[in-house]
Amino acid sequence: MEFNSAPSVVTVPEYWGHTKVKMIRFNYKWTIDDFSFWCKEECKILRSPTFFPDDNEELKWSFLNLEVLETSISIYLELLSGGTSSGVNAECTMSILNEAKGKKKTKILGVHQYIKGSDRGFKNFINKDYLLNVANGFLPKDKLTIFCEMCVKAEVIDISSQPQTQQFKLSAFKLNEDLGKLFDSEKYSDVTIVVGDRSFPVHKAILAGKLKKHRILSTIGYYEQARIDSRSDVFAAMFEHETIESKLNRVTINDIDPEVVIEMLRFIYTGEAPNLDRMADDLLAAADKYALDNLKVMCAKALCAKLSVETAAEILILADLHSIDQLKAQTIRFILTNATDVMETQGWQNMIKMHPHLIAEAFRGLVTKHNKQLDHQKDVHEMI
Structure with missing residues (x-):
């Protein structure tokens, strides 16, 4: 028998769990010059250089093996190293690119489990004569370009609550937002950055140190507190010693454009660089000069993407x-x-x-x- 009743209100659970599957997605492009020459030998096997995702260098796990058969071309993906003893689950999409970098021939290698030394692929990926036919556009300048799109299951992460403990995140500790407002408002500044005919009032404590959040357990649950760690050793040394900058409360920068300095200062205050993509090269020079290691890493990643x-x-x-x-x-x-x-x-x-x-x-x-x-x-x- 069914009973209709008013919907009940779901209370905050005493216990909870959350499972996340971390996926790594990356692409790899392999170009082979003078490909028609390689096709003259039957059973010719070519291997690409080793490749791996940026955020998991231990997973040096894949080679593309290309084999020239009598009438077709075979392509296989091989796991070289990394992963667990039970293997690595991965999905791969292989394509041949034409001169316009468009995908002209695509095959999807579904999700498979790879163990070190094992390979998966297509024995007859494409007919050899069809591939070599210039009219089909697979070999611009006699170069074969294979594009591989990878999706790898990296790890499963389980998160659970502390029994009978509420989690609190206090809005008063929105540090990035608050420090960004402080930078824009120029209030309470105690030093001026001068770049050409432009001046930027800033704060010594922010340039020389950074607020870092860490978690505290109290009787009401978890909350976040802040402490100051070193931000820029260059600015810290400048203000801690009897330098001209320290005495005059004025720092002159002659070798960096004003827009780049603004982006660098915004990063120091907030940890973010909204215009990183379009000024990564100039911002890298500024980060190197003022020993901003995290900004250097961000610039390097942006340049790598370019x-x-x-x-x-x-x-x-x-x-x-x-x-x-x-x-x-x-x-x-x-x-x-x-x-x-x-x-x-x-x-x-x-x-x-x-x-x-x-x-x-x-x-x-x-x-x-x-x-x-x-x-x-x-x-x-x-x-x-």
Whole structure:
């Protein structure tokens, strides 16, 4: 028997749980030059350089294996390392790009479990004659470009409540918002940043230190409290010693544009840089000068997202100039993969003139890559 009753009010649960599945999504593009030459040998096997997502370098897990058969081309994805003993669950979409970077041939490799050394893929990804036919547009300038879109299940995160304990987040501690308002209002400032004919009233305590939130357990539950940690060692040293800036309460900046200084100051106050994408290169120089390590990391990620044939040389110069080793290594890998196109750019020509040591580093990487390919080809022939 059913009873109709007024809807009841759901009370705040005494216990609760939340399960989150963390997914890592990333793309990889593999370009093979002179592809028609490789197709002349049946059973020819090519392997791409190792690739992995930015936020999980331990998951160096994938190689694209391309095999030339009698009538078709096979493509496989192989797990090299990382993951758990039970394997890694991943979904992959493979495409061939045309000259306009559009996806011309796409196949979806559904969710599969990969164990170290195992591979999944397509034995007959595309007919070889169809691929080599110039009219079909798969090989612009005789280059085959394979685009791989990956979705990997990284981990399962379980979150549960403390028994009989309420969680409180007090609005009084909206630090980013409050400090942003303080920066905009210019109230209670005690030092002035001067850039050309513009002046920015700011606060020594904010430039030299940052408010950091940490959680406190009290009788009413959890709440957040703030403490001051070091923000910029450069500003801290400037104000803690008998410097001209400390005596005059005035800091003059002659080598950075005013708009970049505003963005840097906003980051110091709020931890955010709204215009990062369009001024990452100039902001990186400012972050390096004033020892803002978190801002340097944000700039490096923004520059990495802009990596292209046209920008590669300029980004490599910036990474070297500001000692960002990870960005430098990733840019060199990109240049090695797209060497022919990159070397035709004006940026590359400028780098030859102004930064020849970077050319030497890039070519050392090219020689190392070539030697590894020769060793692999030798191993394959010995196996056959």
